[in-house]
Amino acid sequence: MILRCFVALLLASLSAFAADSKSDTFTDPATAGPDYALQGEYAGEKTGAQVIALGNGKFHLVGWMGGLPGTSDELQKKVEADGMREGDSKVTFQAEGWKGSLDGKTLVGTNDEGRTYTLTKIHRTSPTTGAKAPPGAVALFDGSNADAWENGRVDGNGWLNCGVKSKRAFGDMTLHVEFRTPFQPTARGQGRGNSGVYLQDRYECQVLDSFGLKGENNECGGIYTIAAPRVNMCFPPLEWQTYDIDFTAAKFDASGNKTRNAIVTVKHNGVLIHDRVEIPKSTGGGAKETAEPGPIQLQNHGNPVVYRNIWVVEKK
Secondary structure, rough: OHHHHHHHHHHHHHHHHHHHHHHHOOOHHHHHHHHHOOHHHHHHHHEEEEEEEEEEEEEEEEEEEEEOOOOOOOEEEEEEEEEEEEEEOOOEEEEOOOEEEEEOOOEEEEEEEOOOOEEEEEOOOOOOOOOOOOOOOOOOOOOOOOOOOOOOOOOOOOOEEEEEEOOOOEEOEEEEEEEEEEEOOOHHHHHHHOOOEEEOOOOEEEEOOOEEEEEEOOOOOOEEOOOOOOOOOOOOOOOOOOEEEEEEEEEOOOOOOEEOOEEEEEEOOOOOEEEEEEEOOOOOOOOOOOOOOOOOOOOOOOOOEEOOOOOOOOOO
């Protein structure tokens, strides 16, 4: 009887946890709440800040001199601060030598020297958003149907759900893909907007809500566990992002011995984050390396990441 009660309590606790986790996952900006409206990117004269929502009115701010990531080669991180929402429209921040506040449109910060910085909220868009497939390209998803994908499912917005593999296999190629991560403010690390674009079903270019983070090899833009991006170009969640990938497959001799590693160049939201990086092996969960071409996989990692406008140009 005691064991039965314990199991019942455990199952109830797990169900409550699952319900809470689900309730903290948002796929529509209109219903994402006041924290979503306040988080995002703020820019001023040679300054930039990324404000990350952490759930329950908590925020973290990363401030830069030189602009926002991807806008300058001389970017310097100058301040990190934690903040708390007051009401629905204001957040105050405090850090050693710095304090500030934002109202969702303007961020004002003052340092110990008395210098004040004023930044305005902006919404960046990748220059390759909506890029049209060139002549001869293989259109894998244009919003009309998911016929090019195994288990392909199109949602009510006309976007492709993750958890699919292309029916067609590819070797050397260039790939354009657009993706959007959900807003999961209380999730952390690999539980926050996790998916991945697998080249040949072997090599993963990570998809994750890494907005405002350091930019590791297991975060957005990373060649999973192999190479960190040069710069973390992750936009805030629920904003469309792009990968433009140039891929050269690994080469093998007649005996099946590898003679050259796979090579990848990646632009994330139009900014070069990997330049001819060698991939020495399949990444975590990837298929075994062989001379055969392989499909593109859009990984399902339990988060509602969606995709659109996917096309490939094969190299002959």
